[in-house]
Amino acid sequence: MEFFSEVIGETVILGIDSLILGFCIKQLSKCKQILNGLQTAPVLDIDATLKNEINKFPNNTIPYVVIRGLVKPLGTPITSNYNNSVTGVVQRLTIKEHVIARTSAGFWSDQTRTIHEVCNSTPFVLSNGKYSIEVVDALAAELLDMDVISDKFEPMSPGVIDHVWGFFSGVRQRGLQTMEEMLRDGSYITAIGELSRSKSGQMKIQPPKDGLPLYLTTATKSSLLKRLESSRDFLRILLVVFGTVAAAASCRIVYKYIKRRKRRALEDGVKKQLAAGRKERRAQAREKNLTDVQLCVVCAENPKEIILLPCGHVCLCEDCSDNINDNCPICRERILSKAPAFIT
Ligand SMILES: [Zn+2]
Numbered sequence: 001m002e003f004f005s006e007v008i009g010e011t012v013i014l015g016i017d018s019l020i021l022g023f024c025i026k027q028l029s030k031c032k033q034i035l036n037g038l039q040t041a042p043v044l045d046i047d048a049t050l051k052n053e054i055n056k057f058p059n060n061t062i063p064y065v066v067i068r069g070l071v072k073p074l075g076t077p078i079t080s081n082y083n084n085s086v087t088g089v090v091q092r093l094t095i096k097e098h099v100i101a102r103t104s105a106g107f108w109s110d111q112t113r114t115i116h117e118v119c120n121s122t123p124f125v126l127s128n129g130k131y132s133i134e135v136v137d138a139l140a141a142e143l144l145d146m147d148v149i150s151d152k153f154e155p156m157s158p159g160v161i162d163h164v165w166g167f168f169s170g171v172r173q174r175g176l177q178t179m180e181e182m183l184r185d186g187s188y189i190t191a192i193g194e195l196s197r198s199k200s201g202q203m204k205i206q207p208p209k210d211g212l213p214l215y216l217t218t219a220t221k222s223s224l225l226k227r228l229e230s231s232r233d234f235l236r237i238l239l240v241v242f243g244t245v246a247a248a249a250s251c252r253i254v255y256k257y258i259k260r261r262k263r264r265a266l267e268d269g270v271k272k273q274l275a276a277g278r279k280e281r282r283a284q285a286r287e288k289n290l291t292d293v294q295l296c297v298v299c300a301e302n303p304k305e306i307i308l309l310p311c312g313h314v315c316l317c318e319d320c321s322d323n324i325n326d327n328c329p330i331c332r333e334r335i336l337s338k339a340p341a342f343i344t
């Protein structure tokens with residue numbers, strides 16, 4: 001416990017660092033899994049040969065595949081709230097509040113909070129001429145690239161009361177940002193996911209069952225791979241940095257422990273030396289030629305020098321009394337304290 005208080009700083013650093021390290025390892029393994037999945041995913045065209053490709057796989061399902069095509073709604077498309085001429089299949093409306101907040105360190109910093117988000121979607125397909133694939137569960141996509149249709153910022157003009165309130169509450173309103181994003185009708189995108197064909201012949205792409213993400217993006221497979229590789233490299237750097245911190249903190253704990261052991265050993269040595277010196281001095285000061293009655297009952301060499309309490313027996317020399325702490329050797333009563341006895 002005493003040692004723990006000496007290394008509390010290192011232990012806290014090691015604890016926090018291990019948590020971050022664990023998170024990085026988890027993210028890195030996820031990133032590697034996606035990279036592997038994506039590297040082996042075939043790039044297929046939406047055409048007459050696709051059916052034959054699917055037939056080669058069990059249950060008519062390709063676990064991870066890259067497909068490119070034009071977005072086409074199956075029913076009525078969603079019309080933009082801000083621009084009537086724009087239609088799409090997925091719409092996201094976000095309202096963000098921009099504030100200047102006082103941080104715990106006392107500085108004011110810009111912060112953004114999402115206060116409202118709505119997503120709408122309508123069934124759609126990726127098509128190429130007369131061939132098409134339905135995209136299922138598009139909102140579950142990990143990467144969903146959409147066009148920004150409208151992005152408006154309405155600044156607030158604060159009055160005197162707002163200023164006073166802001167000073168005390170630590171939050172000053174700056175304004176509201178309203179944004180509309182849409183996956184537009186007719187855009188050319190890459191879909192990466194699980195491709196399957198039902199008995200009726202309808203093909204669909206959806207989030208894979210083995211934990212890999214669904215991507216609906218304007219990027220190509222190679223640029224996605226590059227992005228994943230750079231985030232994998234970044235995670236590796238983080239791993240090295242936090243791994244080094246963990247190793248340094250552990251080394252410091254071990255170093256302090258060894259140092260403490262050495263210090264203890266040194267202190268014990270000094271104590272033993274002092275005790276031996278005292279013993280030596282006592283031996284020289286002792287009377288010689290004592291009768292049996294005057295001798296210690298344990299060593300029968302030195303005179304009786306110590307009184308045991310509460311029983312009151314004077315039966316031990318000082319040297320032997322150091323090793324007898326439990327019961328009186330004469331009456332077996334428990335020893336509560338010892339004191340020097342002066343017999344004249
Ligand atoms: Zn003795």
Ligand SMILES: [Zn+2]
Binds near residue numbers: 308330
């Ligand atoms: Zn006794």
